[in-house]
Amino acid sequence: MHGLAISDIIILFAYFALLIVIGILSHKKVTNQSDFYIGGRKFGKFLIMMQQFGAGTSNTHPILVAGAVYTFGMAGIWYSWLYMLFTPIMFLLLPIIRRMRIYTTADFFDLRYGKGIAPFFSISSLASVSVATGTILIGMGQVVEGMTGGKIPLNTTVLVAGVVGLLYGCIGGMVAAAFADCIQGFLIVALSFMLLPPMWVKVGGFEGLHNVLPPEMFSLAMPSSPMADPAKTIGLFAIFMLFINGMLSNLAEGTVQTLQVAKDESTLQWGYLFGIMLKRVCTVGWAFVGLFSLVIWPKLDNPELCFGMAAKQFLPTGFSGLMVAAMFAAGMSTVSALQVIASAIFTRNLYAKYFVKNKPDSHYLLVARLAGLALVVAGTITAYQFASVTKSVEFWWKLTAMIGPAMLIGLFFYRGNSWGAWASIVVSFGIWFYLDRYLGPTDPKWKTVWYQSAVYIPAAVVSYFVVSLLTKPEDENKLARFFARLNTPVGQEQVLVEAGLEPKEG
Amino acid sequence: MEATKRKLPITRPSMMMFQPYKQNIKCFLIVTALVVGLILSVQLILMIK
16 A cells, blocks of 8 residues: 555554654643743753754755765765764854854844844745755655655655644644654664665675775765866865855754753753764765665666665565654654744744734744744745755755854954845855856856855855955944853853843843 | 952953863864764775775
8 A cells, every 4th residue: 555564554653643742742841932942941961962863864864865875976975974074163162152042043143243134034044944844845755755666646745744744843842843853863773774784785795886886986085087077076175165065054054043952051062962973873874875776776867766765675564664754754853843943033033023022922932833834834835946855955055054154253253243244145145146047057067066165155254354344343232242142151141140231041 | 349349251252152171172172083083984994895
């Protein structure tokens, strides 16, 4: 039935039921906006670990990595590992991020730069979250389509996943998303590695792989040669640019908001580290699935289907249902986390600030839940605008990386101001548009993330410094409040209160 | 008099943002070693024939 055994279908429905129960149980813990958006800032190491692993491990990642490795060789692993090089730096930035004591990333722009840029960020953030939601829903549809041989069509999956993800996210907020992340995290780890032994036997181990595939497919950095097509080679230059782009995009997407859930700085650092490293290890499993698939099915029209096909062929009955469930859950937990992020931005930074002010907390909580509904609908519509998951993810990376310089430099450069931030965003977007539309069609390398970002990121940084230095500085009192927060460890809020800079932690 | 004794927060970017230094540097090195170790071990595994 539908390409799945009865036992698989039972497992799938049991999983959906479990998610709804999690949503209902989490509902009891959500009494105000803080609980809904950031879990009341009470998360310990384990929850943060699973949240970082789960929220960063949507169902698109196994597809993306396996598909990229199928196309580029093992160097394709950098499509997911791009954030890994950033981990040591992020470890140092985490306490600073938590000390911001904000609810949303738009709050950062409000605190640091003033009102002009925060609404812009809020609107662009809602758009980029829609793209992300759409990407995840499409990715989920592709896996399920691959696993069921096309018997469960993409549209059905998108609809079911959208509705269930929305249900428990709306009810339980960030707490429900984190608990769902825990479950799907364990499942994805286990099931990803379960695929490897049977595929290994099928291809004849490393010897079989090396007999069939050329040596460059085993290199983590494809050696570039004059003959190589720069648009299809992930060499050291591409890895470096993916890292820089990834670092900036990571800051500007919802990460800063999800990190506000930690109860203290040390908890955040260690929970984050273990969650991220766990994901990097899993990525190796997904990459091998791509490499094995290249030997088993050498001529796939759509490489992104290989993960789903491998799961269908190499997992025993019962487990394929569990893999479909894990893929659904991975997608839905990320959708619900994104939905919480976006609904917080909409409600706090747009609705409560510009449209309906001074209403009770319960009013804004209801608006946040309804905003989540609208977001998933918008995301589903957006999902159909992109031809492939890889293209959609790349577009999201670029969009968010253009906002990143204003965030990162703004943390350390006192003289940076709103004009500089605006200049960096506008200049980088203009340059990207020119490269993509006018140079890309004649020379494909200008369509790649690495070539484009090698131009628009330096341009963004230079324009930030130049314009900031040439224009009026930000208000001193405003900057004092912002930097006092960054210099004051979590738990010492009394210092801020006594200085009259901050009445209480948000 | 009381106001001068009060501990005032630093209101510009400073190294205080990276406190506690010792712990952060130690952990930074551990994290870097983990990342480099993972990359090298995967590349070594790939070289097995």
